[in-house]
Amino acid sequence: MKVSIITSCFNREETIGQAIESVLAQDYPEIEYIVVDGASKDRSLQVINRYKDRISRIISEPDKGMYEGINKGIRAATGDVIGLLHSDDFLYSPDTISKMVRKFEQSGADFVYGNGLFVDYQNTDKVIRNWMGGSYSKWKVKHGWLPLHPTCYIRKSCIDRLGLYDESYKIAADSDFLFRYLYEADLKVEYLNEYIVRMRMGGLSTDSAKRKQMWQEDVRMYRSHGLPPTWTKLQKMAWKVPQFITAKLKF
Template identity: 85%
Template sequence: MKVSIITSCFNREATIAHAIESVLAQDFPDIEYIVVDGDSRDRSLQVIERYSDRITRIISEPDSGMYEGINKGIRVATGDIVGLLHSDDFLYATDIISRIVKRFEETGADFVYGNGLFVDANDTNRVVRNWIGGSYSKWKVRHGWLPLHPTCYIRKTCMDRLGLYDESYRIAADSDLLFRYLYEADLKVEYLNEYIVRMRMGGLSTDSKRRKQMWEEDVRMYRSHGMPAVWTKLQKMAWKVPQFVNLGSL
């Protein structure tokens, strides 16, 4: 079973090496690693090219945003399973891809997700939010619950059939895709109760300056799927409360 991991990058010279190295350190032998750079204006591409002999494919060209870059990566991916690692993030442990693949093989899942940690951008050992994925049900999705996007690994055949990210969303394309896959489709979904990723606070969805845009896009997204948009968005926000309560257990 081959795993395609896609990293989309734009002006992330300070963090992209950490992301890349966390993939290259994995003990799973069959990883196709695709890095898509959106024509960065800093030294990101130079950093990426330092690893060119170990990255399966590097794409560097202008794009309209992160989700266009991710879609480019998915379209050229040849793995059985597709996962994402954002350029500010890094995989939690060197055996986590092996554990994900094992869950796919044991259960015949179409979609596997797990847990993640939001960490301080300057001190990645300091946990800011502890995201425990918890069990899956369509009822939970209908009431605003979604798994943490970078913990989700999905069979490529399902992505080809169900469609990729809607690039009209700048922030909520991940929520839209997850809602389509987890609520509107009938996939076999499995929860892996393991930490998969550490995410630096300060990405598109964690920047306070973008929260208004995130609200508007989430409302538009839920409305497009025939949901009570504002109410579902409020429920989505309520699901996040335990992430902060769970910090006491770390």
């Protein structure tokens, strides 16, 4: 089973190297790694090119945002399963992809998700949120629950059938994508109770300056799917409360 991992990057010279190294350190041999740089204006592309002999494909050209970059990567991917690793983040351990593949093979799943940690931007050993994926049900999705986006790995055949990210969203395209796949489609979904990724706090959806835009886009997204938008958004927020509590208790 070939796994395609896609990293979309723009002006992330400080963190992109760690993201790349976490993929290259994986003990699973059949990984296609695609890095999509949106014509960064800093030294990101120079950092990426240090690893060019070990990256399957590098795409560097202007785009209109992260989701356009991700869609470019998906179109270029040839793997059986596709996963994302954002440029501020890194895979949890060298056997993360091996565990993910084992879950696909043992379960016959179309879609597998796991757990993730939100960490301090500078001190990545400091855990801020402990995101335990938990069991899947369409009822939970209808009431605002979604798995952590970068822990989700999906068969390419399902993406070819169900479609890419809606680029009209700048922040909520991942929520829209997951809702379509986990609620409106009928996929075999499995939960892998393992940490998949460490995510630095400070990305688009964790930047306080972007929270108003995130609220507006989530409301638009839920309304487009026929759900009560404000109520569903509030429920989505409520699912996150235990993440902060368990982070303090566990870490």
